[in-house]
Each structure stands twice: as structure tokens, then as C-alpha cells.
Amino acid sequence: MRKSFGSFVRKETLHILRDGRTMMIVLLMPVVQMILFGFAISNEVNNIDVGVVVPHPTESVRQAIERISSNPYFTFKGYLSADRIDQALRQGEVDAVVVFADDYDRQMDAFSRGEGGEKAIQIVIDASDTNTASAGAVYLKSVLLEGHAGVVSPETHLLYNPQMKSAYSFVPGIMGMIFMLICAIMTSVSIVREKETGTMEVLLVSPVRPLWIVSAKMIPYFTLSCLNLLSILLLARFVLEVPMSGNLISIVGVSMLYLILALAFGLFISTVAQRQATALLISAMLLLFPIIMLSGMAFPVENMPGILQVVSCVVPTRWYIDAVRKLMIEGLPFVAVLKEFFILVGMTLMLLTVALRKFNDKLE
Amino acid sequence: MSNDPIISVRELSKCFGDFIAVDRISFDVARGEIFGFLGANGAGKTTAMRMLCGLSYPSSGSGTVAGFDVMREGERIKRRIGYMSQRFSLYDDLTVMENIRLYAGIYGLTRRQMLRRAVTVLDRLQFRSEADTLVGGLPLGWKQKLAFSVAMLHQPEVVFLDEPTGGVDPVTRRQFWELIYEAVADGTTVFITTHYMDEAEYCSRVSIMVDGQIRALGVPADLKRQFAVQTMDEVFRTLARGAKRSE
Numbered sequence: 042m043r044k045s046f047g048s049f050v051r052k053e054t055l056h057i058l059r060d061g062r063t064m065m066i067v068l069l070m071p072v073v074q075m076i077l078f079g080f081a082i083s084n085e086v087n088n089i090d091v092g093v094v095v096p097h098p099t100e101s102v103r104q105a106i107e108r109i110s111s112n113p114y115f116t117f118k119g120y121l122s123a124d125r126i127d128q129a130l131r132q133g134e135v136d137a138v139v140v141f142a143d144d145y146d147r148q149m150d151a152f153s154r155g156e157g158g159e160k161a162i163q164i165v166i167d168a169s170d171t172n173t174a175s176a177g178a179v180y181l182k183s184v185l186l187e188g189h190a191g192v193v194s195p196e197t198h199l200l201y202n203p204q205m206k207s208a209y210s211f212v213p214g215i216m217g218m219i220f221m222l223i224c225a226i227m228t229s230v231s232i233v234r235e236k237e238t239g240t241m242e243v244l245l246v247s248p249v250r251p252l253w254i255v256s257a258k259m260i261p262y263f264t265l266s267c268l269n270l271l272s273i274l275l276l277a278r279f280v281l282e283v284p285m286s287g288n289l290i291s292i293v294g295v296s297m298l299y300l301i302l303a304l305a306f307g308l309f310i311s312t313v314a315q316r317q318a319t320a321l322l323i324s325a326m327l328l329l330f331p332i333i334m335l336s337g338m339a340f341p342v343e344n345m346p347g348i349l350q351v352v353s354c355v356v357p358t359r360w361y362i363d364a365v366r367k368l369m370i371e372g373l374p375f376v377a378v379l380k381e382f383f384i385l386v387g388m389t390l391m392l393l394t395v396a397l398r399k400f401n402d403k404l405e
Numbered sequence: 406m407s408n409d410p411i412i413s414v415r416e417l418s419k420c421f422g423d424f425i426a427v428d429r430i431s432f433d434v435a436r437g438e439i440f441g442f443l444g445a446n447g448a449g450k451t452t453a454m455r456m457l458c459g460l461s462y463p464s465s466g467s468g469t470v471a472g473f474d475v476m477r478e479g480e481r482i483k484r485r486i487g488y489m490s491q492r493f494s495l496y497d498d499l500t501v502m503e504n505i506r507l508y509a510g511i512y513g514l515t516r517r518q519m520l521r522r523a524v525t526v527l528d529r530l531q532f533r534s535e536a537d538t539l540v541g542g543l544p545l546g547w548k549q550k551l552a553f554s555v556a557m558l559h560q561p562e563v564v565f566l567d568e569p570t571g572g573v574d575p576v577t578r579r580q581f582w583e584l585i586y587e588a589v590a591d592g593t594t595v596f597i598t599t600h601y602m603d604e605a606e607y608c609s610r611v612s613i614m615v616d617g618q619i620r621a622l623g624v625p626a627d628l629k630r631q632f633a634v635q636t637m638d639e640v641f642r643t644l645a646r647g648a649k650r651s652e
Contacts, residue, residue, distance in 0.1 A: 048510025052499065059498040059539075239492030246458050246488040246565075247511045248480060 045249050049257030056231070057261050064265075067227070071219045071269045075276045078211040089114060089177045092121045092135035096143050105162075108184050109139070115181070130167050137166040137177060139185065212277045213365035214338030216296065217358040219273070221303045221332055223266050224259075226324040228307030231258055233320040236311075251400065255311075259304045266300050283369060291375040292368045295382060299361045302389040309396035332358045360384045409472070411436045411563050411594045412457065417466035417475075419452050426452040428617035429466065434563075434610075439585065439595045441605050444614030445645050450598050451567065453614070457596070458565055459483050471562045484512070487561035487593075491568035494552050497541030501532060504540055505555060512559035526554040529587075546577030553584055563594040570601065582607055602638035613641060615648045 057064055091109055095102055110117035118135050126138050140163040142148050148161035162185055168174035232255060235241040244254050270293065277283040285292075306328065314320035333339055335349065336358035342350055353359050364381035367373045375382075410433035419427040427449045434440045444450045455461040457470055459479030468475040471485040495504045502523065509519035527533045530550055540548060549569060556564055566585075570578045582604070585595055597608070605611050606625050613621040621628055621644060625637055632640045 044513055045511045048507050051510075052496070052503070052507045055499055055503060056496070239490050240494055240496060242460070242490050242492075243488060243494040244511075245460055246483060246486070247508075248483040248513075249511050 046253050046257055049249070049254065050260050053231075053258050054261045057265070067223055067265055068268065068272075070222075071215065071273050072276065074215050074219065075212070075273060075281065078215060088116060089137055089173075089181075090116045090118045090135045091181070092118045092126075092129055092138045094121050094123050094126065094138060094140040096123070096141065097145065099146050101146055101149060102141050105139075105141070105185050108187060109181075112184055115184070126165055130165065135167075136173075137164060137181060139164055139181065210366070210370070211338075212273070212281065212283055213362045213369060214336070216270070216273055216365060217299075217336055217338060217362045218329075218332055219269060220266050220296070220300055221306070221328055221358060223269065224262055224300055224303030225307040225310065225328055226321065228259055228262050228304055229310035229314065229320045229324060230317050231262075232308070232311035233314050233317050236315060237317055252397070255308055255400065259308075262307075263300055263304065266303075267297075270296050270300075277369070284372065285369060288368060288375055291378070292365060294375075295361065295364050295368065295378065295385070298382070298385050298389060299357070302357055302385060302392060305389060305392040305396050308400060309392060312396060312399040331356050335359065336362055338362060357385060357388050360388075408436075410434055411472075412440075412468070412470050412596065414457070414468040415466055417453070417456060417468050418464050419449075419456060419461065420464045425617050427456070427463075430614070430617075430619045432612055432619060432622055434594060434596060436562075436594055437589060437592060438609040439589055439597065439607065441608030441611035442596060442598045442614070443605055443611055443641060444598075445648060448614040448648070449617040450614055454565055454567060454596070454598065457482075458486060458488055485562045487556035487559070487564035489552050489556040489564070489566050489569050491571050493545075493548055495540050495548065495555060498539060500537050500539055501527070501543075501551060502536045504551070505558065508555050508558050514559060522558055526551075526558070529584075530554060546573050546580075549573055549577070550581060550584060553581065557588055557593070560591075561593065563596060564588065566595065566597040568598055568600060570599065570604065578604070602636065602641055605637040605641070611637070613644050615644050620644050 093106055093109070095106075106117070109115050121129055121135075121138060123140070126140070129135050130138065142161050142163075145161055152159075152161060162182075164178055164181055166174045166178050166181075232241075235244070241254075245251060274285070274289075274292070278285050310320055310323050310327070314323055331352075335342075335345075335353040335356045337353070338358070342353050342359060345353065360381045364378040364385070367378050367381075368375070371377075412432075412434035414433070415431045416429045417427060417431070418425065418429050430453060442450055442454065452461065456463050456475060457468065459470075459475065459482045462479075463475060470482045473481045473485070475482065496507070499507065505523045505526065506519060509522070514522070523536075527536055530547075532547075532551070535543065535547075540551070543551070553566070553569060556566075570581055573581065578601070585597070585607075589595055597604075599605065608625065610622070610624055611628065612619045621631075621640065623631070628640050629635065629637065632643055634640055634643070
């Protein structure tokens with residue numbers, strides 16, 4: 042039996058190796074995603090070109106401009122006349138324009154005393170990218186009003202991710218998605234492909250137990266995912282400079298558990314689907330969509346309406362991402378993720394039982 | 406080699422809900438025979454064959470294949486039979502040799518047995534130069550001959566062929582049948598379904614299924630005499646005309 046199992050693993054490995062393009066995608070996808078999410082898609086305020094309109098230069102105006110030009114997140118682009126604002130924004134010379142009022146000094150005095158002064162500064166910003174615009178406007182305002190915070194100014198400390206680097210929070214999300222994609226989708230498609238081409242029938246007539254057939258399929262995909270885990274962790278540590286303060290063994294352990302869960306999911310899908318296209322469709326509807334929307338990867342679970350928060354509890358990725366966040370970014374010990382760990386163990390056992398039972402039924 | 410029939414079936418039935426796919430069929434196949442299992446599409450051939458291969462449990466009745474009970478000993482049957490389906494059963498993205506090695510592994514052949522039989526197979530098919538070619542690049546006829554040889558790799562007592570020559574040109578079909586005759590000469594029993602009535606003439610005995618039941622069973626020459634016609638094609642059409650089920 043061990044011998045035939047070996048020849049199966051060998052065959053599955055050959056399938057993957059022969060399909061070079063797919064393998065490249067599988068190995069490069071996490072790398073590309075890490076780089077995309079880590080650098081390109083950032084919600085940080087960065088490199089905002091600012092122009093100013095100064096009808097009446099005074100010392101305090103000069104100080105305000107100084108604060109903008111010395112700030113690393115803004116690039117001071119020079120002075121504009123009021124009638125050129127629109128043109129400068131349209132031509133992309135600047136992203137934002139700060140218009141100082143004629144009576145800026147008097148307005149600011151009033152503001153400091155808490156008696157109006159709302160018209161001291163006008164900020165005109167290119168909002169074609171709404172996220173950057175609103176973040177930029179808020180930040181610009183706080184820079185300009187520095188020292189004038191006579192009104193309520195809560196002091197906020199950002200813990201764990203003080204620079205608010207988006208890369209940090211995306212890493213666990215990417216891991217949650219990639220592993221589900223590779224293990225669940227690829228295994229289910231590869232099992233269903235054999236049903237479609239008819240080779241599965243020949244395998245079922247052979248003395249090899251069906252369970253061995255699917256287990257042999259899972260091993261190469263499990264190995265591939267482990268390679269991806271390695272590349273993601275290396276990238277996170279050395280390129281995105283995620284501190285990885287948590288226990289590395291716990292991160293790897295929880296990830297392995299999640300991989301097994303994803304494989305069980307793939308097996309389950311393959312028992313339901315008869316065609317590769319169906320398997321892909323089910324995967325997308327049942328996995329990809331809920332994972333992105335409900336796992337907390339893109340939108341925080343806490344902000345969802347109550348009913349969606351309940352639904353998100355059955356999305357395994359949510360628990361995995363929570364656990365990895367705690368371990369990787371907050372640097373908590375394994376004890377802190379025991380709840381998530383046991384929920385994942387429970388889900389894995391349940392999925393495996395259902396998938397195996399369904400798989401055995403199907404053979405009749 | 407004993408004189409017991411290698412396949413023996415009594416009142417075998419298979420129901421899917423209310424639908425009776427196979428309706429109390431009974432027949433024996435002797436060792437060394439080429440048994441033609443004919444019937445129109447939907448007559449129940451494939452379902453019956455699946456029960457004999459241990460892929461599907463009979464609803465009622467009994468049967469033995471290679472001395473083992475189809476109800477209880479499906480796993481032991483699987484070790485003693487070969488199977489080739491109408492759909493192509495090898496892996497396109499593996500080479501000829503890798504396919505042979507895979508099936509040799511599945512049936513637990515030793516490395517030495519595998520190499521010896523691989524050489525025999527490749528020589529017989531004059532495939533030696535193609536050993537490292539991907540199967541996907543071979544012409545259909547070659548693939549089917551290779552699939553048959555791979556199904557015979559572990560020297561099964563009986564080989565089940567489900568429409569093995571579908572879509573293959575006449576010359577290759579002829580060559581395919583030569584392979585079947587060689588297998589029979591080596592002592593293998595062949596159980597074959599086909600749509601080509603000229604192939605039915607090559608069989609030692611044939612059965613014809615209509616609506617889940619076996620309506621005719623015997624040596625082709627006897628059947629032609631019984632129905633007073635010249636060809637198996639006419640025998641088949643006479644019987645199939647009465648079919649209630651189609652496609």
C-alpha cells in the first residue's frame with residue numbers, strides 16, 4: 042500500500058511540475074500580493090504636493106507654510122494666485138491648495154480664544170482619490186493648526202503599528218486568502234478534473250483506497266503552501282519589516298492547522314462539484330467572496346452590522362487572521378490565541394468529517 | 406485454471422429510486438472467452454459493468470467475478486481485474502513511461518516486474534522511441550492501444566473494456582483487436598462493450614441488453630440463425646426496435 046501511495050504522490054507532483062504556468066502563478070502570487078498590498082495599495086498619506094495662496098503674508102502665515110514644507114509627508118510646491126487654483130489642481134501640479142484668509146492673524150486669534158475663526162484657512166483638495174484626499178485633508182489641517190489647539194484635542198497613541206503602515210495589517214489577511222486559494226481551490230479543481238477526464242473511474246477500479254487517492258493529491262499542494270508560507274514570512278520580515286515579535290513556531294503551527302482546514306474544504310467542494318468550472322464557481326462564491334468581505338481582511342469585523350458579525354463567525358479565515366494578527370503584530374504568546382486555535386481545530390474536524398463522509402457516499 | 410466460470414451472475418439488479426437500470430440479468434462467462442456485452446445507449450450496460458467491477462453495489466441478486474462475491478468482496482475483485490473506459494484513461498501530461506510506472510505502482514508491481522513488462526508493452530506496440538513522449542501528443546489510436554496495454558500490465562484474470570474503440574479509425578481498430586486476441590491467447594478473459602456490430606462478430610459469445618434486461622445470449626452464428634438474418638447488425642436492430650427506453 043505504501044508503494045502505491047508513493048507512486049500517487051509522485052504522479053501528483055509531476056502534474057504540478059508539468060503545468061509550469063500554474064506553478065509560477067502559485068509561487069509568485071503571494072510575492073506579488075505582498076508587494077502590492079505592502080507598497081502600492083497604501084492608505085498612508087504620502088507625497089502630497091501642496092501649493093499655497095497667500096493674499097497677505099505675515100509672520101504667522103510664514104510659520105504655517107514652514108510647518109508644511111518641513112513635514113516629510115508633504116511637498117511644498119510654491120505660491121499660487123487665487124485664480125490659478127483650479128488650473129493647478131487639474132494639471133496635477135499640486136494635490137492640495139491651502140488658501141490663507143486676508144485677515145488670517147485676526148481669525149487665528151479668534152480661533153485660539155474659541156470664538157469662531159472658521160474662515161482662517163481653506164483647504165482645496167483633489168478628491169478623485171477619496172481615501173487619500175480625506176486622510177490628507179485631516180492631516181494637513183492638524184499640521185496647520187499645530188499650536189492653536191485651543192479647542193478639544195484628544196491625544197491619541199497608536200499602539201503596535203505606530204506609523205500606521207498598511208503593510209502590517211495586510212499580511213495576515215494575505216496569508217488567510219492565499220492559503221485558502223491554493224489548498225482549497227487547487228485541490229478541488231485537481232480532483233474534479235480527474236472526474237471530468239474519466240481517469241478517476243480507472244483509479245476507483247484499482248485496488249487503491251479512494252482516501253489514499255485524495256490524500257496523495259493533498260501532499261504536493263500542502264508542500265507548495267508551506268513554500269508560500271516561508272516566502273510570505275521572509276518577505277514580511279525583511280522587506281515589509283513587520284517586527285514578527287510573536288512566537289514564530291506558533292505562527293507556523295496555526296498556519297499548518299489552517300492549511301489542513303483549507304484542504305478539507307477543497308475535498309468537500311470536490312464531492313459537490315462534477316465539473317472544474319463548477320468547482321471554481323463554488324470556490325469563488327463560498328470562499329473568496331466571504332473571505333474578502335467578512336474575514337476582517339479588508340473591512341474590520343467590529344464595524345459590520347450585527348448580523349454580518351454573526352455570519353463572519355463561520356468564516357474560518359476570520360479566526361485565522363485574528364490569531365496571526367495577535368501572534369505576528371501584537372507579539373502575544375500562544376496562550377492568547379487559544380480561543381482562535383480551538384475554534385479552528387473544531388472547524389477542521391467538522392469539515393474533515395463531513396467531507397470524508399460525503400466523499401465515501403459518492404463512490405456508491 | 407479451473408473450469409468454473411470466471412464471471413457468474415444471477416438475477417442481478419440495480420435500481421435508482423423507481424428506475425430499474427438493470428433488471429434481473431443472469432449469465433456466465435467462461436475463462437478465456439471474449440464476451441461481447443451489447444446494447445443501445447441507456448440499456449443498462451455501463452451500470453451492469455460497474456457492478457461487476459466493484460464500482461457500484463447491486464440492489465439485489467448475486468454474482469461472482471474471479472471467484473469473489475460482487476456484494477462483499479469488491480476490494481479483492483479489484484486486484485484481479487483490468488479496466489479500460491470509453492473515455493481516455495491515461496494522463497495526458499505524463500509521458501508514456503510515467504503512465505506505465507504509475508499503474509505499475511498502483512497494482513503493487515516491483516520495480517523489476519514493472520521494467521520487464523514496460524519493455525514488453527513498448528516492443529509489442531513498437532513504442533520504444535516514444536517512451537518519454539507526453540501521452541497528450543500521441544494520436545488517439547495509439548493512446549487507446551497504450552491504455553489497453555496499461556490495463557493489462559498487472560496481468561489481470563479478466564479485463565473489462567467499455568467501448569474501447571470509439572472514435573478510432575478502422576485500421577487501428579483492427580490492430581486493437583489483434584491486441585485483444587493476444588491477451589486471450591495468454592489466458593485472459595475479455596469482457597467488452599461495443600457499438601460496432603462487426604466487432605460483435607469477433608466475440609466468442611454476445612449478450613444483447615434491451616431496457617435493462619438481457620434479451621439474447623449466445624454464439625454470434627447461433628443468434629443469426631435464431632433470428633434468421635445474415636449479420637449481427639440485423640439481430641441487434643430487431644431487438645432494439647422493441648426498446649421502450651432510448652438515450
